[in-house]
Amino acid sequence: MTRSSPGCGNPPTRALTSGPGDLGVARRFCAWLATLDPATEIPPTGIFPTHRHRPAPYLWSPQDIERLIGAARALNRPLHATTLATLFGLLAATGMRIGEAVALRRADVDLDTGIITIHHAKLDRDRLVPLHPRTVAALRDYVDHRDPSAPNSWAALTANHC
Secondary structure, three states: OEEOOOOOOOOOOEEOOOOHHHHHHHHHHHHHHHHHOOOOOOOOOOOOOOOOOOOOOOOOOHHHHHHHHHHHHOOOOHHHHHHHHHHHHHHHHHOOOHHHHHOOEHHHEEOOOOEEEEOOOHHHOOEEEEOOHHHHHHHHHHHHHHOOOOOOEOOOOOOOOO
16 A cells, blocks of 8 residues: 555555554544544554664774775775775765765866765765865875776776776
8 A cells, every 4th residue: 555645646655654653643643533533542652662773883993994995905906906995995084875985976076176076965965075185185196096997987896997
């Protein structure tokens, strides 16, 4: 079953679920309905937990990051090693999501101003990420190493390019 705006001709917007959010909506509706019909039963609270427990994220220590970048640099294929080491450094320095970093194009990275533009970030918004001068220098080194093999993309992580 799906939920949509009745009579508007709109396609369904999402599937109905039976989670805590939907039970809360049902409880509020039943409470309102009970004002019109006293025989209406209101579902009790506490049937479903109100919050999902999410595991704590792993926080990388500076030593973990150094070991990861060092392991990336030790890979056999030089361009692959440089690409991954730069990618891991960029993620650590900026807090970008992996999908955002992999989707970057050359035009998104402005090394003159030290700003990365991320298109279609979380909630489909664009956002700007300022870069530390040392990060800009590392990205310039990467561009110098990378340009001959793929001048239009930012980072190639496939076997065809590395």
